[in-house]
Amino acid sequence: MKRIGVFICHCGVNIKGTVDVEKLTRDIAAYPGVAYIENYIFMCSEPGQKLIKETVIEHKLDGVVVAACSPTLHEMTFQDDLVEVNINRHQLEVANIREQCSWVHNDMEEATRKANLIIKTAIEKLRLNESLYPISAPLTKKVLIIGGGIAGIQAALDIADGGYEVILVEKSPSIGGHMIQLSETFPTLDCSQCIMTPKMVAINKQPNIKLYVNSEVESIEGFVGNFKVKINRKPQYVDPDKCTICDDCTDVCPVIVPSEYDEGLAWRKAIYIPFPQSIPATFTIDTENCLGFNPIACTKCRDICQPNAIDYDKKPETFEEDIGAVIVATGFDLYPVEKMAEYGYGKYPDVLNGLQFERILSATGPTEGEMHRPSDGKVPKEIVFIQCSGSRDPERHNPYCSRICCMYTLKHAKLYKHKVHDGQPYIFYIDIRSGGKRYEEFVQQAVTEEGIVYFRGKVARIYKEADKMIVSGIDTLTGKKIEIEADMVVLAQAIVPNFNAAKLINTLKLNTDENGFLIEAHPKLKPVESVQAGFYLAGTAQGPKDIPDTVSQASGAAAKVLALLSNDKIFHSPIVADVNTELCSGCGICVAACPYGARELDELAKVAIVNDVLCEGCGSCITVCPSSAAQQKNLSDEQVLNMIQIYTS
Amino acid sequence: MNLPYYPGCTLKSHAKNFEDSAIKVMKILENPLVEMDDWVCCGTVFSMTSDDLMLQLASIRNLLRAEEQNLDELVVLCSMCYNTLQRAKQFITADEENLNKVNDLMYKENIRYQGSVDVTHLLSVIKDRITFEKIKEKVVKPLTSLKIGSYYGCLLLRPKEFSIDDFEDPVIIEDLLTSLGAENITFPLRLECCGAYQTITKKDVTIRRTYEIINSARRSGCEAIITSCPLCAFNLDQRQKETGEEFIDFEKMPVFYFTELMSIALGTGWDHNWSKLHYVDPEPLLKEKKLI
Numbered sequence: 001m002k003r004i005g006v007f008i009c010h011c012g013v014n015i016k017g018t019v020d021v022e023k024l025t026r027d028i029a030a031y032p033g034v035a036y037i038e039n040y041i042f043m044c045s046e047p048g049q050k051l052i053k054e055t056v057i058e059h060k061l062d063g064v065v066v067a068a069c070s071p072t073l074h075e076m077t078f079q080d081d082l083v084e085v086n087i088n089r090h091q092l093e094v095a096n097i098r099e100q101c102s103w104v105h106n107d108m109e110e111a112t113r114k115a116n117l118i119i120k121t122a123i124e125k126l127r128l129n130e131s132l133y134p135i136s137a138p139l140t141k142k143v144l145i146i147g148g149g150i151a152g153i154q155a156a157l158d159i160a161d162g163g164y165e166v167i168l169v170e171k172s173p174s175i176g177g178h179m180i181q182l183s184e185t186f187p188t189l190d191c192s193q194c195i196m197t198p199k200m201v202a203i204n205k206q207p208n209i210k211l212y213v214n215s216e217v218e219s220i221e222g223f224v225g226n227f228k229v230k231i232n233r234k235p236q237y238v239d240p241d242k243c244t245i246c247d248d249c250t251d252v253c254p255v256i257v258p259s260e261y262d263e264g265l266a267w268r269k270a271i272y273i274p275f276p277q278s279i280p281a282t283f284t285i286d287t288e289n290c291l292g293f294n295p296i297a298c299t300k301c302r303d304i305c306q307p308n309a310i311d312y313d314k315k316p317e318t319f320e321e322d323i324g325a326v327i328v329a330t331g332f333d334l335y336p337v338e339k340m341a342e343y344g345y346g347k348y349p350d351v352l353n354g355l356q357f358e359r360i361l362s363a364t365g366p367t368e369g370e371m372h373r374p375s376d377g378k379v380p381k382e383i384v385f386i387q388c389s390g391s392r393d394p395e396r397h398n399p400y401c402s403r404i405c406c407m408y409t410l411k412h413a414k415l416y417k418h419k420v421h422d423g424q425p426y427i428f429y430i431d432i433r434s435g436g437k438r439y440e441e442f443v444q445q446a447v448t449e450e451g452i453v454y455f456r457g458k459v460a461r462i463y464k465e466a467d468k469m470i471v472s473g474i475d476t477l478t479g480k481k482i483e484i485e486a487d488m489v490v491l492a493q494a495i496v497p498n499f500n501a502a503k504l505i506n507t508l509k510l511n512t513d514e515n516g517f518l519i520e521a522h523p524k525l526k527p528v529e530s531v532q533a534g535f536y537l538a539g540t541a542q543g544p545k546d547i548p549d550t551v552s553q554a555s556g557a558a559a560k561v562l563a564l565l566s567n568d569k570i571f572h573s574p575i576v577a578d579v580n581t582e583l584c585s586g587c588g589i590c591v592a593a594c595p596y597g598a599r600e601l602d603e604l605a606k607v608a609i610v611n612d613v614l615c616e617g618c619g620s621c622i623t624v625c626p627s628s629a630a631q632q633k634n635l636s637d638e639q640v641l642n643m644i645q646i647y648t649s
Numbered sequence: 650m651n652l653p654y655y656p657g658c659t660l661k662s663h664a665k666n667f668e669d670s671a672i673k674v675m676k677i678l679e680n681p682l683v684e685m686d687d688w689v690c691c692g693t694v695f696s697m698t699s700d701d702l703m704l705q706l707a708s709i710r711n712l713l714r715a716e717e718q719n720l721d722e723l724v725v726l727c728s729m730c731y732n733t734l735q736r737a738k739q740f741i742t743a744d745e746e747n748l749n750k751v752n753d754l755m756y757k758e759n760i761r762y763q764g765s766v767d768v769t770h771l772l773s774v775i776k777d778r779i780t781f782e783k784i785k786e787k788v789v790k791p792l793t794s795l796k797i798g799s800y801y802g803c804l805l806l807r808p809k810e811f812s813i814d815d816f817e818d819p820v821i822i823e824d825l826l827t828s829l830g831a832e833n834i835t836f837p838l839r840l841e842c843c844g845a846y847q848t849i850t851k852k853d854v855t856i857r858r859t860y861e862i863i864n865s866a867r868r869s870g871c872e873a874i875i876t877s878c879p880l881c882a883f884n885l886d887q888r889q890k891e892t893g894e895e896f897i898d899f900e901k902m903p904v905f906y907f908t909e910l911m912s913i914a915l916g917t918g919w920d921h922n923w924s925k926l927h928y929v930d931p932e933p934l935l936k937e938k939k940l941i
Contacts, residue, residue: 341817463837465868470837 002062002091002127003035005055006119009043009068011098018102020112024067028119033127035059044074049081056085063091063129065122067115069098088131090574090634095122121643128642129634132574137613139225140324141565142167146217146504147329149177150547151539151554153199155327158558160208164565167321168203169231170213171500172260174278175200177331181261183361183369185547186411187442193277193364200279213280218318220326220508223596223614224534225570227323235314238271240282242309245273249283249301249310257289263356265374266366271301271310275364285310325534325561328510328518329554330501332540335390335398335494343389343462343491349375350469351462351489354408361415371419373488376467380423380487383416384471385409386459387429390494398494400515403544405492406433410443412490413452426453426484428473436546455482462489495544510535518542528557536560575633576615577622581607583629590621590630652774653720654682655711657691657730664727664879666923670908671726671771673917677787678779682724687714691730692737702750708737709751713762722767724774726908728804728878734768735811770805772821772877772907773813781828789916791830795938797910798836798871799823800862802843802881822875825907829914836869838862843884852891855884859892863902872934873903875910882906887928903931913940 006028010016021039029037036059042048043066052064064087066078071094079089097115105111143159145152148170156166168175180200182192203209215233222228255270262268270290273283291298292312302310334353337346344351350373352360359365360372373380387405390397406429413425432454434440446452459473468485475482497516505512510530511519518537521529528536536557539550564570577590577598586606591599598614599621601607608630610621622630628637652675660668675682692707711734715723725731741748741764752761775784799822809816819840826833841862844855862885866874876882886904893899904927913919919941924932935941 341815345818461837461840465837465865 001033003060004033004063004065004123004126005036005052005059005061006034006038006065006067006123007043007048007052007055008037008039008097008119009048009066010039010041011069011102012041015068015098015102015115018105018108018111019097019115020108024112024115024119027116028123031120031123033123035061043068044077049077052078052081053085056082056087062087063093063126065093065095065119065126067095067097067119067122070094070096070100088133090129090132091126093122093126093129095119117646120646124642124646125635125639128636128639132633134571135574135576135612136569136571137223137225139565139567139570140227140322141165142321142323143325143327143561143565144169144217144220144227144229144321144323145327145329147177147331147501147539147541148172148175148203148211148213149329149331149539150179150196150199151329151331151541151550152177152327153203154551154554155329155538155558155561156209157199157202157206158555159561160206162558162562162565164208164562166209167229167231167323168209168211169215169217170211171216172274173214173236173282173284174274174280175203175211175213176275176277176279178355179547180275180277181263181355181362182358183363183365184411184415186407187436187438189411189415193362197277200277204279211280212319214284217504218507221597225324225564226613227326227534229321229323229326231319231321233317233319234287235316236282237285237287237310237312237314238283239309239311240280242307243282244307244309245281245283246306248304248306252300252304254298254300255289255291257286262359262366263353265356265359283309285312325536325564326508327536327538327554327557327561328505328508328530328541329538330498330504330541332495332497332544333499335496337389337491337493339397340390342460343386343489344464348462348464348469348489349373350380350487351491353491353493354405354412357412357490361412361419369419371416371423378467378487379420381420382424382484382486383413383426383488383490384459384469384484384486385413385425385427385490385492386471387427387492388458388494389491391492392430398496398515400494400544401433402492402495403433404495404546406431407436407439407442407546409490409492410446410452414446414450417450417452424451424453426455426471426486428455428457428459428471430456430458436548457482495540497541501541508532508535528553528560534564572613573617574612575617575635576612577610577617577619578631578633579608579610580629580631581605583627584608585627585629587626589624589626593620593624595620650680651683652680652724653715653718653722654684655688655691655715655723655725655730655734656684657688657725657727659727659729659879663883663926664906666920666926667726667879667882667906667908669920669923670906670912670917674908674911674915675771677915677917678775678783680774680779685715685720685723686718689714691727691733693729693733702747702754705737705740705751706754708734709741709762710755710758712738712764712766712768713755713758713760715766716762717760721765722769724769724771726771726877728770728802728876729880731768731770731813732804732811736808738764738766738768739811770813770877772805772825775825776821781824784825784828784911784915788828788830788914790914790940792826792910792914792938792940793830793832795831795910795934795940796834796870796872797826797831797905798834798839798866798869798874799826800839800866800874800876800881800885800904802876802878803840803845804878804880806840822877822907825911826875829910831910831914834866834869834871836866836871836874838865843878843881845880845884848880848884848888852888853895855888856892856895859885859888860896860899863889863892863899867900867902871902873905873931875905875907877907889929901929903927903929903934905931 142165218230250269253269256267258264259268363369391402434443455475457474457476471484538554538557584607598611806812806816814821823833844858848855
């Protein structure tokens, strides 16, 4: 019989305050197999761990139960202690008598009785634990990054600089994301394109990065270290090697469509380059609008193209790549004003969203940076900015704060004031959240020196009278109703997850929260990892954030990936399913039940088998197996029944 | 099909024209309104002050009467009655305990209310059961060239749980006007509060509201506005007297119930007696447009 040591932690008063640890020690001491028992104020402290290690050697223990907090916190600590004294790490069990006992009970007698049972079940499990060793698997040292905005770009550059290969997939014809659309960035007011384009150029020049634009990830199969990805690339129909970017084709193209880059405030042709600094710098034909796919209708661009770079017959291509890890950086969209009846459903041309206003401010925008409103080109003299439009509104729109709107709205008002000196900006706000570095100083400077008028309150309705937009709202500080006859209104629309990413995220089986943002493995301590091994998160796909935070998170994700790739192999927990081939009838129910594709039938032997590396030890196959042939390592039926017996006897 | 109809007190007095015209047009539309027996006051504003049980009683007693008379719904014309009865209905269907408590309070009634009666506004009946296409077919005198603004006020739309249409951007009255051949005009303040019962205690508030709402309609090109609420009609029509005294630049504008205009368009005509219940006489406008 195993010689088992039991160590009961007081956790200060966290456990001791509710559980009578002395009585518990006396009671458990008499339990069969317990060779040694001790209680101590903090088992996780250095002296606590030393106590365990010395006792194991001195009393020749084979296994240890630590009765303390949740195993998610210190299981690893105590396992490492056992390994140090040459005992297999799977000879340790943690009995959770804090979260599952002392914290949730008041009655000391009852809590002590329950702690007693919890410890005994841990002893019963430990009694039959096998010694196990990690399963190793090879590791492909190549990374897939989905999304070519600032998050994807930053992560790609960091990983490529670390010497590993990167595959960067972007859905649109150019990388750059939303950041390349911005005019200036808060709080320093440096030009967004000026700080963004060097990074975009670096992507093009970095030999470790393979860029797929106009492309989408179709599927990812496999497991951490060993994924296979399928990428679909739509043709651009213009051969980048032949194209000289002479621009003759756009002159003759008869089709005009709203420009995505200018957020619908300007037009582009069906053959186009998204913006001057596009990477890659190639023209693309937009198949949805081009007439050339019916050659009888139009071949104007092909006819005029001197280097013969245009080929309408190009077909979509599918690529397969082996990769070891994935960074998901699919970014955001703005909450559609079309969903907001109170702000006019998007039917008023002079009610813009934040990104549209960025385009108006931008030197490369439709007005070349001059302040004109879309409807009639007039210079707006009174302009209203509305914060939290669609944010912090759990009843009708989104419950969360979009985090960046306080700052960018203020930036908008400031830049407007710099362009229209006699203009009057008004801002409706709920709270001003300026938590970033130098953000509060930016706010104070604007409020005291720029003549921006702030109203604390929400706008109830916007409507049009003559050529004015009437903004009707309330100032909650004075309790007065406010009506402003504005020339233009800018809505700080809520940040929502990229509309096009939902399908992809579903395919990848990544977890999202109730608002569609990707969920990190731990909200504080694992902010860049996904719960799924091998997937990492960066940027606004995980939640609204500004540029500095996005870049930090992207670099964080890159560092995590670099750490993973610096190993020669990857290791996998040995707590997996196992098959007793004597009992298995080869019915295949487990194959259907396995969510990880780790189960298959051995056609020759007519039994089910487990692919150790794919198995996550979830136990689905064990519960469905009709003959009990499937058993979880170190959680066999016998162990489970023994544990249950503690409660029933 | 007969429609069981709950009138409420205003439709028997100040808004007699509303009732008369509604009865006329619903007959033409082959869904005649049949007044229920033994109705009492809907409870008006008292049920809106809080969710206290006592205040729901008047409304629920009406629903109980309907159940006794084997009616499975009540069609309501007055926006206030609609709102009050609908609130009471939601109050007891939301929680069985509420229904039990109300029944216990009404212990003198010999039967207990089972909660089976639905409350529907006449506009919803027109939209969903009669349909605007059918109305269009039945129009004999289209309201061509009459520029009308639809005024909703608040009681048809809020609380949003029983709004008869999109509570931020309703179109039901506009659609009705279009089917009658009128030129419907969406004016900005059509959802604004008319001042409601402030008209008794703070008359100046309603005068101000009336001034703004009517002016907003006029600036948008309306020649008249329509409503389905006797309280809105009182504030927007009768209060034009005081509004004219307060603001020298104020120009008067007729205010109709939607059924009055339906009556003209569907051929049951205009009753001169209705004009007596309007402060701003609509007849000159109707004559100018050759509608009477």
